[in-house]
Amino acid sequence: DTAVSQTPKYLVTQMGNDKSIKCEQNLGHDTMYWYKQDSKKFLKIMFSYNNKELIINETVPNRFSPKSPDKAHLNLHINSLELGDSAVYFCASSRPENTEAFFGQGTRLTVV
Amino acid sequence: GENVGLHLPTLSVQEGDNSIINCAYSNSASDYFIWYKQESGKGPQFIIDIRSNMDKRQGQRVTVLLNKTVKHLSLQIAATQPGDSAVYFCAENEGQGGKLIFGQGTELSVKP
Numbered sequence: 001d002t003a004v005s006q007t008p009k010y011l012v013t014q015m016g017n018d019k020s021i022k023c024e025q026n027l028g029h030d031t032m033y034w035y036k037q038d039s040k041k042f043l044k045i046m047f048s049y050n051n052k053e054l055i056i057n058e059t060v061p062n063r064f065s066p067k068s069p070d071k072a073h074l075n076l077h078i079n080s081l082e083l084g085d086s087a088v089y090f091c092a093s094s095r096p097e098n099t100e101a102f103f104g105q106g107t108r109l110t111v112v
Numbered sequence: 113g114e115n116v117g118l119h120l121p122t123l124s125v126q127e128g129d130n131s132i133i134n135c136a137y138s139n140s141a142s143d144y145f146i147w148y149k150q151e152s153g154k155g156p157q158f159i160i161d162i163r164s165n166m167d168k169r170q171g172q173r174v175t176v177l178l179n180k181t182v183k184h185l186s187l188q189i190a191a192t193q194p195g196d197s198a199v200y201f202c203a204e205n206e207g208q209g210g211k212l213i214f215g216q217g218t219e220l221s222v223k224p
Contacts, residue, residue, distance in 0.1 A: 004155075031209070031210050033210065035212075040216075041150075041199055041216075041217045042214070042216065042217070043201065043203075043214040043217075045211050045213075048209040048210055048211060050209065050210075055209035055210075056209045056210075056211055058211075090155050090156070092155075094210050096210075098143070098205055098207060098210065099144075099210075100146050100158045101146075101158075101210065101212060103148075103156045103157070104155050105154055105155050106153075106154070106155050
């Protein structure tokens with residue numbers, strides 16, 4: 001009964017490729033997020049969606065395009081992957097915005 | 113600004129001792145704070161939270177203290193156990209679409 005699940009867990013790809021990471025939450029939350037964790041474990045928000053509507057776009061390159069087909073899903077598509085995109089990407093969700101966020105297990109993206 | 117920081121990047125304690133992890137935040141307008149625990153290969157896991165109208169909150173073996181005057185947050189873990197070994201993050205919520213600003217993280221190691 002995973003609350004926030006994301007796939008794949010590991011993703012290795014070549015520079016220039018396009019890839020997607022999927023996220024689903026079964027908590028009934030209205031708000032979903034994508035965070036990026038770099039090699040120094042620093043966590044930074046990328047996007048926030050509330051009920052399928054984009055709320056936050058934290059100056060992420062437009063090669064990154066989130067898509068929310070419904071409020072239980074928030075996928076992340078990345079075009080023209082670069083070496084610097086290598087990181088762990090976490091999906092999260094929360095009830096109203098000012099409550100704790102529940103995180104998925106992460107997707108470790110390695111661009112070679 | 114994004115300056116939620118931790119004073120100590122690593123902390124090593126003996127099993128059974130109490131642990132204290134500190135965090136400084138910069139936005140005095142932040143009204144909600146969370147501590148997360150992240151084990152290797154996993155996503156951040158909620159430990160405890162506190163709102164700005166409180167200065168102390170207790171959970172099971174954990175206590176969070178908030179000092180708004182100096183913008184300081186701490187996490188106290190009583191009778192630290194080997195299973196507590198992880199990276200601990202503080203995060204502040206500025207109220208902008210649920211955006212969490214994370215601190216640098218403190219790696220807690222518990223020696224048996």
